[in-house]
Amino acid sequence: MLEHLELFFKSIFIDNMVFAVFLGMCSYLAVSKKVATAVGLGFAVIFVLAVTVPLNWLLDQYILQPGALTWLGAEYVDYDLSFLSFILFIATIATMVQLVEIVVEKFSPSLYNSLGIFLPLIAVNCAILGGSLFMQAREIPSLDLAFNYGLSSGIGWFLAILAIAAIREKIRYSAVPAPLRGLGITFIITGLMGIGFQSFGGMLTGDNEPPIAVEETVVKIEESQKEEKEPKKESQDDQKEVIAGIN
């Protein structure tokens, strides 16, 4: 339970799709002029990420990883198909997006009307493929954690596009220098927001035994202070030498 909670908050705030790894920037910049459309795209991204990441986790676990084909028989132990992961992941994503579009159109026309135009766009949103690739690179251990990762990364992306859309709606009334108008100022604001999000970095350290950790850090700090003092002497000596050299 604790690891679920940790992964959830980590994916939303610390490893935020937009501010920490810059995924899905194209649609983030293109569709953030109005809050209403941004919300539509954001929900679509959450939805598709929560579906495709667990699916690709299954593919990775039972087909792609080295030795994943053992369930077919002992002679497949040596097979390593991981070079196929790009093509399989993107095929899964493209098919899932189509499938989701058809299912949503059939069962919930009102949801389809609000999400509809964004769904085909999503197949080529790097946040979706990035979610699957990061899931593979970070070796997420179980299916439910993979679902959690997909869902929370999607929520992180949703929050980011919602925030920038709200800012862009307001900034229309400000006197931005002409060459910066539109794209330029959006880049810079996103950069500043990214710096803000960096401050979440210290929130979760994953350490379960704080007392020892504190002692260790104290020792480390003392050591580093010693180290700092020593080179200073050297640099003072250097300066003396330099001064002597000048004289």
Next chain:
Amino acid sequence: MPVLSKKESKLILDPLADNNPITIQVLGICSALAITAELKASVVMAVSVLFVLGFGNVVISLMRNMIPSKIRIIVQLIVVATLVIVVDQTLKAFAYELSKTLSVFVGLIITNCIIMGRFEAFALGNGPWRSFLDGIGNALGYGVILVIVGFFRELLGSGTLFGAPVLGDPIAKTGLYAFGYENNGFMIIPPAALIVVGILIWVQRAKNPLLIEEA
């Protein structure tokens, strides 16, 4: 007769500045930002995209009359994914350390919007040779921005270029560091890339007022 006609050289030169994929068309930003902390990674990324976009455009252009328009996105994705696998395997074989630095971003060339954008906008309606030139031009325009951003981020952030110190040694206090210069650690963190690109856009649009957006 010159090798390229006027129209053909325009295909290559236009995306370098006035129709740049990153600063004007707003495509392919995702990968452009994440890997530009080092110049070396930026150059490798630019070359990879050059390869994928140049050949992808040719392949799509050759198939353009055979692809049913309903499934063209999936066909395009498969073509890109195949080319990207070639790039990824080559990097893993010959530059393993670098492929670790780039990590998932090589794979993300697949969803680089420049590539899908050029397939849709150009390769589906033009012959292979012109598509090839268009692909090369756009990849170069992308590469130029990557290299500029990588140059400034590595120079100001670590005081090195391609990993070699150019401003002196920060620990032994030689070169510029002797005068109290410090590396700007801010340039290394990811959000700095956004601000550098933002400033690039500012400079470009200030030079060419035609590009300024309506409020």
